[in-house]
Every structure is written in C-alpha cells, then in structure tokens.
C-alpha cells in the first residue's frame with residue numbers, strides 16, 4: 001500500500017513537472033483566463049441541463065393537466081434554454097481546443113528547443129540512453145498529454161458537479177419508500193438515489209469485468225500497427241539495398257509475421273467488444289425503462305404527477321452517466337499515465353545529459369593563442385567506455401592541407417566529430433581559432449527534402465546565394481545538367497547517386513568559402529578523375545582555406561602538404577603520428 005502511494009505521488013509530481021511551466025510562463029494570464037472561461041462554460045452546461053430537466057418535467061405536468069397556456073410557456077422556456085445550451089456547448093469545445101493548441105504549441109516549442117540545443121538530438125542518439133523515438137514524444141505524446149490532462153480534469157469537475165446536482169434532484173423527487181421488513185414498515189428516504197447508485201455502480205462494474213481486457217488489447221493494437229508500419233517504412237528507406245540483395249522473401253516474411261500479430265490481436269478485440277456490446281446495449285435499453293418502473297408505483301398511487309416521473313427518469317440517467325465516467329475513467333487514466341511517463345522519461349534523459357555535459361570530464365574546447373587548429377593531449381573515448389580509442393596531438397597551421405589516414409574503425413571520423421565539437425567523450429583539448437568558419441563534409445552528405453537549391457545552399461537558406469552563383473558552383477563540380485533544375489522539389493538523397501551527392505556537398509563548400517574545411521572520405525564515391533578535379537577546384541577556388549581530409553586512397557596524398565596516420569601503439573590504442581614522406 002505504502003509503495004503504491006509512493007508510486008502515485010511520484011506520478012503526480014511528474015505531472016506537475018510537466019504541467020507547471022506553461023501555467024507559470026509568459027502566456028500564463030491568457031492560459032489561466034481561458035481555463036477559467038472553460039470551467040465556467042462547463043459548469044454552465046451542467047446548470048442548463050438541470051434547468052432543462054426541470055422544464056421537461058413541467059411540460060409533462062402541463063400535458064397531464066391539459067393546461068395549454070402553461071404548456072406553451074414551458075415550451076418557450078425550453079427553447080430559450082436549448083439555445084443557451086447550444087451556444088455554451090459550441091464555445092466550450094471551441095475554447096477548449098484553443099487552449100489545447102496554445103498549450104501544445106508552447107510545449108512543442110520548448111521540447112524542440114531542448115532537443116535541438118547543444119546537439120542534444122545527436123548526443124541522445126550516440127549515447128543511446130533510453131529515449132526511443134523522440135519524434136513520437138514530441139509529435140504524439142505532447143498532443144496526448146495536453147488533450148488528456150484537460151479532458152480528465154475538466155471531466156472530473158463537470159461529472160462531479162453533475163452527479164451532485166442530479167443526486168440532489170433525485171433525492172427531492174423520490175420521496176421515501178416504505179418496505180415491510182420483519183413485520184415492520186421501514187421507510188427508505190430518497191430511495192431513487194440508492195437505486196440509481198446501485199444500478200450505475202453494478203452496471204459499470206459488470207461492463208468493466210467484461211471489457212477489462214480491452215485496455216490492454218487496444219494498447220497492443222497500437223504497438224502492432226506501429227511495428228508493421230515501421231517495417232514497411234524500412235523497406236521504403238532501404239529499397240535499393242534490399243532489391244540488390246534480393247531480400248524480398250525475408251522482408252515479406254517479416255511483414256507477414258508483423259501483420260499476423262495485428263490480425264490476431266484484432267480478433268481478440270472483436271470478441272471482447274462483442275460481449276461488451278451485448279451487455280451495454282441491454283443495459284442502455286433497460287436504463288430507459290428501469291427508473292420508470294421503479295418510480296411508477298408512486299405515480300399510480302397519485303403521490304407524484306407525470307412530470308415528476310419523467311424528471312426522475314432523466315435525473316436517473318444523468319446520475320448513471322456521471323458515475324460511469326468515474327468508473328470508466330481508468331482507461332483514459334492508463335493512457336494518460338503512459339503518455340506522461342514517456343514524456344517524463346524524455347525530459348529526464350535531456351536533463352541528465354545536460355548534467356553530465358556540465359559535470360563529467362570531457363574534451364575541452366579552447367582556442368589557442370594563434371590561428372592554428374590545436375589538438376592537445378587528446379584521448380578520444382566511446383560514450384559507454386572511458387578507455388581511450390585514439391590518442392592525438394596535432395597542430396594544423398592556417399592554409400595547410402593535411403591528410404589523415406588509418407585503418408577502418410581506428411577513430412578517424414570520431415576525431416573529426418571531436419574537432420567539430422559534437423563528440424565530448426574523452427579528455428584533452430581541441431581548439432579552432434575563434435570566429436573561424438568551419439565546414440564539415442561527411443561521407444554521406446545530408447540532403448534536405450525540398451528544392452535542389454535548398455540542398456546546394458544547405459545549411460544556409462535557399463536564397464542566401466545568388467541563383468547564378470549556385471548554378472555556377474554546380475557546373476564547376478561537374479553537374480551542369482542539374483544547374484537548370486534548381487527549383488525542382490524531390491527526395492534528392494534518393495534521386496542523386498552517391499558521387500553526385502558528394503559533388504553537391506563540394507558545391508556547398510565552394511559557395512560558403514569556409515576558413516576550415518574538414519572532409520571525411522568526402523570523395524569516396526567518386527571516380528579518381530572526379531576526385532582529382534574536386535580537390536583541384538578547392539585549391540583554385542579556396543586557396544586560403546585550410547583543408548583536413550580523411551581518406552583511404554593513396555592518390556589523395558598528391559593534394560595535401562602532409563599526412564598523419566593513426567597507428568596502433570604498444571598498448572593497443574591508436575595514436576595519430578606524422579608520416580615522413582614526400583607528398584604534394
């Protein structure tokens with residue numbers, strides 16, 4: 001019990017951690033004002049429903065009495081109330097949705113900010129610390145959290161007020177019932193209240209018993225559908241590799257397996273729902289007659305008029321509905337709990353990452369006294385393993401062209417990541433001169449989806465360079481045919497060949513004219529002539545740019561002033577050493 005309380009209080013704390021920031025943000029007054037209006041409208045709906053029920057009773061009384069004047073009067077009253085109800089119901093939903101989107105927009109901005117700041121998105125991925133699918137957290141869970149938090153809290157308030165109002169109405173309508181018990185006459189005051197409570201609690205309990213597996217089954221269904229969809233997306237993303245290797249049979253088997261789970265689970269949902277609908281339909285039908293049946297004796301005895309009978313029946317229905325909300329609410333609560341837990345997991349992972357970034361030993365970034373790149377006493381490590389992967393000491397003077405070589409997996413790309421400042425794992429110092437413009441060209445350049453112009457000018461905006469300059473850069477790297485397609489939208493990563501994508505990246509470098517250019521096997525997909533042409537272009541067009549390349553081909557040495565190589569030291573750790581050879 002104590003541990004259960006601890007779990008609940010921890011969960012509520014988590015909810016508070018997620019909820020508080022918006023309600024105390026710069027938007028707080030607008031948000032609180034909007035919430036106050038929505039609460040008032042919700043209470044307004046309950047109030048008007050109570051009034052409507054009473055007018056409804058009076059209409060039947062007028063009918064019974066054949067009092068046409070009173071009948072018309074009550075009808076007009078009913079019409080006025082119904083109009084008010086419609087207006088309140090419309091704005092209750094409209095303002096609720098307005099608050100949802102404002103809150104969600106604020107939270108999304110904040111989560112996106114946290115995710116992008118300090119390359120958190122990258123570090124979370126390389127450290128792999130338990131936050132799967134951050135995209136789902138930001139796109140779906142934030143929406144779910146906002147929607148469920150509002151619907152649960154407002155639902156709680158509205159149903160509580162409805163329950164109290166209609167219980168009071170039922171109490172005043174039902175009078176007391178006298179039942180013979182052990183030869184005595186026992187009076188049960190407000191007996192309809194007890195009957196309604198029994199009926200609602202009993203019925204909902206039975207529905208809960210029959211439909212209980214549904215919560216789990218629905219949860220599983222979402223997961224199986226997502227797994228199936230993900231397998232299809234993987235095929236689309238890796239279409240070429242799979243087609244080349246003839247992996248269709250394997251993939252097809254995977255699809256069939258995953259889809260079979262979707263179908264199996266669906267059958268279980270169907271069976272459970274069938275049982276539930278048998279019950280709920282019967283329960284719903286009986287609910288129309290049941291209160292009439294129970295209250296009828298007092299009507300026939302003349303104790304209450306027809307209107308009171310009808311009003312009793314309506315109030316009974318409202319009580320039953322409100323109570324069912326409380327008992328059924330567990331499904332939404334489970335959903336809310338899962339969503340909140342996923343969001344809080346993401347929030348914690350980001351906080352922890354920030355904390356370790358602040359406190360854990362890591363590679364220091366410090367610009368040296370001059371304009372050189374300095375890598376000093378660097379011990380590169382992996383995120384999960386503090387043992388050194390590569391030791392490096394390197395100074396590169398401005399204007400130099402240096403080639404880095406070494407065995408596959410020896411840590412060359414990781415060294416570049418450290419120089420770029422996105423790899424903090426390890427010790428030592430790395431410093432690029434402050435204010436220097438650096439550009440990194442990886443082996444597989446990123447191609448944003450959109451126009452070719454946007455792909456060539458990336459990471460600057462598409463209009464950052466004159467159209468003529470962009471066209472000229474594409475022609476220079478040997479892609480004249482693309483120069484006329486700058487405004488064509490496409491999935492360029494799939495449309496262009498590997499070598500063409502690498503040439504687009506070179507065109508980027510020509511446009512941006514960085515002071516420092518880092519090339520990580522940036523010409524590996526090009527033929528030797530194209531590679532030579534690209535490096536010659538760099539020398540001609542960017543004579544002042546310092547170049548540091550990673551590459552395996554010996555032909556690359558001709559385009560560099562010197563070469564450094566990663567070699568395995570006596571202790572098995574890679575060490576970066578200068579290679580004495582005539583190059584250039």
Ligand SMILES: Nc1ncnc2c1ncn2[C@@H]1O[C@H](COP(=O)(O)OP(=O)(O)OP(=O)(O)O)[C@@H](O)[C@H]1O
Nearest residue numbers: 126127382383406407408409410411412413414415
């Ligand atoms: N996020 C990571 N978590 C664990 N290990 C990693 C991670 N990133 C890289 N590694 C490992 O670090 C080692 C060095 O990788 P790196 O990419 O720097 O090698 P490389 O010298 O550039 O290789 P190649 O020449 O094949 O490109 C590899 O063994 C790789 O598996």
